[in-house]
Amino acid sequence: MTTLTETERGTGAGRETAPGLLARAGWAVADSWVVARRYLFHLVYKPDELVGTLMVPVLAVLLFGFVFGEAMGAVMGAPGEEYREFLMPGLFALTMAFGIGNTTIAVVTDAGRGVIDRFRTLPMAPSSLLVGRSMADVLSAVVDLAVLAGMGLLVGWQWHNGPLPALAALGLLLLLRLAFTWIGIYLGLVVRSPEAAMKFFSLVFPLAMVAETFVPTDTMPDWLVPVAEWNPLSATVIAARELFGNTTAAASDSWIAQNALLMAVVWPLVLLMVFVPLAVRRYRRLSR
Template sequence: MTSTTSSRTTAAGGPPGGPPPGTLPISLPARARWAVSDSWTVTRRYLIHWVREPSYIVWGLMYPMVSVLLFGYVFGSAMVVPGGGDYREFLLPGMFGMTMMFGIGNTMMGVTTDAAKGIADRFRAMPMARSGVVVGRSAADMLNSVMDLVVLVGCGLVVGWRAHGSPAETLAGIGLLLLLRFAFIWVGIYMGLIAKSPETAGNLYALLFPLTMISNAFVAPEMMPGWLGTVAAWNPLSSTVAAIRELFGNPGLGGDSWIAQNAMLMAVVWPLVIVAVFLPLSVRRYRLARR
């Protein structure tokens, strides 16, 4: 990366954020190439860090594994699914979606930890694309999320969950889960950038519990009190979970509200809206930090 950044400084007299007066501007294609290169460099940095610190990956995978086994076996025999069906098959799509949402906390903690260690400041001091840092972080987290999902599906098969849809429907369901995770990555990056310390990020992490519980992940919204059921139904997590239950052929479909009847549509719309809001906010926040 040293030779690359040196050539940029020579070509433009400064970082890609904007050359000083009197120098030739950097072309748009060159900016795009540098942004992609910087994003991949940052992605590799996180992947290498995880390889050198395998405990991070192990503990990250332990939570979804324990959650599936705990909820599947401890509560599985006591819960009733509206319309009938096995509770474990009702539960697992909710657990898949919940794990994607809890990724907000992992991303947030990673961003604040980098800031506390001065890594973010070193990135800012280098002549690199400002978007490369946040895009690289999102790419690394997506790769980590794929691994989480593979482990979760394996645990689900152990406790009796099955996807009864066609291979194409199963892949579409996994795609919706990863789309939701991609959207929540940008929420986590933004929250990590505005958090003042890892301790503050840890406190914000606690807010994820009510956001995941007030959804259809564990209990159908129609079994909740009226107002709470409405809030749960309009939770973006609920739309994705309802959609993948339909694609996987799992029990728990129902609800007469508009949001319940259009879960497949909203499972795409919600993540796109979240990305449209938080991606530019994250990039802008990173550019303005410590300016």
């Protein structure tokens, strides 16, 4: 006859003890960080991927800030530097959205090369591969935002409400990137090739353009305004502009625009609640 330990008597036979749960949680965090470092080192050794990611928003700063910016700013009544202040929060969010493409391609490439299968054979927490991927993407997004912020300062953008609201705005942008990362992870586990992943990435462009990224929604056709306002990207852009103090144009009087700070938190959480379980379920089915 077996004898129960004191901890087992308190929790019931067959149940996991609190120290056991803490140990497993610590194990999962440590394994996730190992996976995240693997992806980050990959960026260090192959910086062309990071440079390629930054090319689009940096070119957008130059094109929309100086080439098209005067005309677009004139329509808004915010020429030159005023329009660039309006533009930069939109480009920050645009960069977070474009991260879907990098995540999807990286995951589908790892799956095609058998990297995911090799990780699954190691004695590591089952969740660490996906969590580590998301950690690496969010950390790389910090670098993206730092580069873009530096670029913005060079062209006349600045924040006006102090450091704490600015940090809150960056936090909302990173929360959006985290949600998009899990969308990219799920798509990377579903599609069969990087070429197919690029087709999904093309869908990001309408998402980015039909939003508050470049112009206010009230300048769009009436039938398009509700679509743009309820775009998750728009809520984060409007909230970031408010926190940075870059509200050159008056916000719409719709409910979604007036509650942008709330929705900038709600939208990413909703996306996470949808795509984290989908990605985990798809990951578990890979071995079947």
